[in-house]
Amino acid sequence: MSDRRRSAAALSSRAHAFSVEALIGTNKKRKLRGWEEKELELSMESLASNGQLGDGEDPANCLDIDPDSEASPGSDGEGLAERTSCSFGSPADLTPTPCDPSPSASMEEIQVELQCADLWKRFHDIGTEMIITKAGRRMFPAMRVKIVGLDPHQQYYIAMDIVPVDNKRYSSKWMVAGNADSPVPPRVYIHPDSLASGDTWMRQVVSFDKLKLTNNELEDQGHIILHSMHKYQPRVHVIRKDFSSELSPTKPVPTGEGVKTFSFPETVFTTVTAYQNQQITRLKIDRNPFAKGFRDSGRNRTGLEAIMETYAFWRPPVRTLTFEDFTNMQKQQGGSTGTSPTTSSNGTPSPSGATHLLSPSCSPPTFHLAPNTFNVGCRESQLCNLGLSEYPACARSNMAALQGYGGLADGSYSRLQTTGGAVTSAQASDSFLPQRTSSLIAAGMQGGAHTSLAAGNSSGGSGGGKMDAYGSQLASFPASQLQYVMQAGASSTSGPSASSGSSPSSAHMFSGSHHHVQQSTYNTFSLHNPYNLYGYNFPASPRLAASPEKPQGGLLCSSTSAGAFAERQYLSNSGMDSMHMIGNPAGSQQGAGSCDGRQYGSSSQMSMHMV
DNA sequence: TCAGCTAACACGTTTGAATGGT
DNA sequence: AACCATTCAAACGTGTTAGCTG
16 A cells, blocks of 8 residues: 555646646746736735724735735636746745734734744745645644744733635636635634733744644534635734633634734645645655655665665755746756656656756855854754855755754653664753753664763753763763764664664664654655755765765764754764754743744754864 | 545554653 | 653554545
């Protein structure tokens, strides 16, 4: 069955959007503007008629959808490819839009920042689809926002609703299939942490990942009810306590003073009961940890795919193919489409043909520290040596993938994992995870030593913890960073069983390691994304570039609370001599999370050192 | 015949209780 | 007794797919 599934997943019969026909039949791009402006007007009328907009609200402010934005599925008859042909909108195109035209003075300063906007933009460029089911389905990406400007002592509700963008129903080819179905009962998802103080809200990332979408109008568990094949816009509401008297999960969000509403154009999505665009499916599979079972991970791969994965670190960063890419290719290749990247099994450019598709936005990160230090990522707006505007979008998004696991919001353990014969797992918490005691377990050490590092609870920043081995080496690092020493040469892409040659102790670590490790080591990180479609590939060291074999010798890594397993996995596979993750003590946030379903710490910077 | 929807399924993650060691 | 690490299993989330419906 898995074979059948995978072969089917290679190309959906419904994936029309990236067909050559769809891609080249897009010279009507400019025509969209007129249509979309018209659509926008209709959209606003629809919102107003549905009672989704409050009195006095300016609908144009509430759904600030740039007429040039062509990312979401539309009904212009040109299909999704038309939307896909656009490049990332400028930041101005996707700015959050407050909807309340007359907020009170205390509400005026409130700002909401969409977390993981890069991921949303990726989906947005393709045409975001959200599955809805009778039982309810979570959104992916989930809405996650950071709120600033609240009165720290004021009590607020944070709520989310989803409103129709227009009054149309779409077909699987994103053509208008008629008017929208009858309005569904209004539903508002009130964040479970409500009611909370402004200080509480501002200290955490407000996540709506528990929100579920359903098409069952009789559903009574509070899921948001939507129609399939309709286009919707999520909205986030900040509601002051004294204006929440009318707040109800089954009533439209009250409007007016004391309520401020935000929407993000890049979060517009189309509801479906089955994915229509294979690019969306692939992106969701690669970024949603719950869908890891569908990732290409070495099994049932074609020879080409296996090679591509094995040599993943050789390849340049690849981003989603755009119409401009395609036209450029046509120019460069004399209009030939024979090597169109769309022929790739997952619809992405093949490595051989991808070099001219490099996006400036995916250019390699800049060396900015010591010559041997390589800044690979940071969390936006925090301790970032590069300004956000100049920071490669792909690198940012890949940073999330790099960060691995670090449960924070729910107080669960952070799990640091790696692969092969290197470090196995850790449940980590230090000064970045103040409520947990840190520990780290390393295996596959040189000489087979079973090294267990318990960093301890480094409250106050003082170094703590015990180190059974390599203590002197590790002690030189701040206690707030978990330290690892592992043997790169012992690791392998073949998974935990690759711990051959390890001592009984290390073998024990693998045989008896935490099941999370056992389950996850095969699939995580871009190395297991055989096309490296969604992130940035670190440049391999020259040594490794010459050979896929991994170097021998020690590997010194440190990590913050966020999982470092991915980095280590990358290192162990790519031949990086070391990687060093630098935490962000000041920016440590409980509740920090990722948009791909993982809980991350707030490590804001990561660098690699040649040692 | 077709598009859209549903439910069963396999696979993986998450979560918490149980167990054993220190 | 308290704490911690580990194991285990159930619950849950996910995309796929065959079959159903209109």
